[in-house]
Amino acid sequence: DTGVSQDPRHKITKRGQNVTFRCDPISEHNRLYWYRQTLGQGPEFLTYFQNEAQLEKSRLLSDRFSAERPKGSFSTLEIQRTEQGDSAMYLCASSLEWDPRREQFFGPGTRLTVL
Amino acid sequence: AQTVTQSQPEMSVQEAETVTLSCTYDTSESDYYLFWYKQPPSRQMILVIRQEAYKQQNATENRFSVNFQKAAKSFSLKISDSQLGDAAMYFCANQGGSEKLVFGKGTKLTVNP
Numbered sequence: 001d002t003g004v005s006q007d008p009r010h011k012i013t014k015r016g017q018n019v020t021f022r023c024d025p026i027s028e029h030n031r032l033y034w035y036r037q038t039l040g041q042g043p044e045f046l047t048y049f050q051n052e053a054q055l056e057k058s059r060l061l062s063d064r065f066s067a068e069r070p071k072g073s074f075s076t077l078e079i080q081r082t083e084q085g086d087s088a089m090y091l092c093a094s095s096l097e098w099d100p101r102r103e104q105f106f107g108p109g110t111r112l113t114v115l
Numbered sequence: 116a117q118t119v120t121q122s123q124p125e126m127s128v129q130e131a132e133t134v135t136l137s138c139t140y141d142t143s144e145s146d147y148y149l150f151w152y153k154q155p156p157s158r159q160m161i162l163v164i165r166q167e168a169y170k171q172q173n174a175t176e177n178r179f180s181v182n183f184q185k186a187a188k189s190f191s192l193k194i195s196d197s198q199l200g201d202a203a204m205y206f207c208a209n210q211g212g213s214e215k216l217v218f219g220k221g222t223k224l225t226v227n228p
Contacts (some may be wrong), residue, residue, distance in 0.1 A: 004159075031214065041121075042206050042218030043160075056213060084153075091160070102148055104216060106160040 002026075004107035007091050012102055012113045013082055020078045021110045025094030032075050033104060034067055035091040036060065049075060050097065082114045116118025117142045117209050121219035129196045129227050135182075136192045136222045138207030149183070149190045154221075155203040163205070166190065194224075202226045 004022045013019050015069075025032045030051050035043035046065070047057045051072040061067075069075040079086055089111050094103040118141045128134035140149065151163040166174045166183050174181050180199075182191045194201055204223050206217040 012125060033215070035216075040220065042121075042208075042220050043216070045215040045217070048214055050214075058215075101162075101165060102210065103162045103165070106152075109158045 004092055004105050006090075008104075008108040009108060009113050012115065014115050015082060015084060017082055018078065018080045019082060019112065020076055021090055021092075022026060022094030023077070023094075023107060025074070025077045025092070026105055027073075029094035029096050029105070030072065031095045031097055033073070033093040033095070035093065036075050037089040037109070038087075044092045045084050048079075059078075078111050079112075080100055082112075084114045086113055104113055117144070117147075117211060117217040119207050119209050119217055119219035121127060121141075121207055121222050123222045124220070125223045125225070127225040127227060128194070130197055130199060132197055133193060133195045134197055134224065136194075136207075136224070138190045138192070138219060140188050140207070140209045141210050142188075143168055144211035147209060149177070149181075150208040150210065150216065150224050151181070151192045152206045152208060152218075153201075153203045154206065155200075160206070163190065197226050199226050199228060208218075 007022045033048040034046040037043040049069040064080045065075045089109040091109045092107040095104045120139045159204045160208040164176045168192045179194045206213045206221045207219045
């Protein structure tokens with residue numbers, strides 16, 4: 001068990017460019033979550049998947065954001081036409097649907113800087 | 116809507132002493148869970164302790180314990196015998212009616228040797 005991994009760890013881009021982040025959950029976990037954390041704030045929920053189905057999306061997830069989990073394993077989060085306000089740490093987490101502890105395991109995050 | 120409030124942006128404690136971090140929450144759900152997560156500097160967030168709202172008994176995990184006051188919607192974290200490795204951001208979170216976690220803004224804990 002190598003934990004939740006995220007790639008890249010850091011991304012610097014220019015305003016207007018598209019970026020894509022990848023998350024690999026713990027292998028047996030069927031739930032996968034995306035959160036965004038800005039400086040001085042707690043993580044804010046963006047969306048979550050159960051297997052390949054996207055079951056909930058936050059209002060924070062504007063039309064420029066899209067997340068996928070095509071085979072129920074890894075997930076990608078794409079941001080189109082990035083804006084400076086998109087600068088944040090993007091956290092991925094995974095969990096097991098039937099875990100009585102309801103624990104979400106977090107990855108190290110991808111820090112996005114939009115210039 | 117669920118909200119979580121952590122009123123202490125920063126706290127400090129002497130090594131081996133006890134510290135309590137405060138958290139209040141609001142939810143319309145009758146069935147919910149409360150969590151404390153720890154985020155060490157430049158490291159990933161890990162679960163410290165959890166509490167089911169239907170349980171009256173306060174959760175305990177080694178040096179970490181909670182004081183859950185359901186009527187007051189309060190969920191504080193007590194760290195006993197503080198260690199240097201306890202230095203981190205601590206986030207209180209609520210989960211209810213959905214699988215998402217709703218986090219507070221966090222409390223930065225400093226442990227002084």
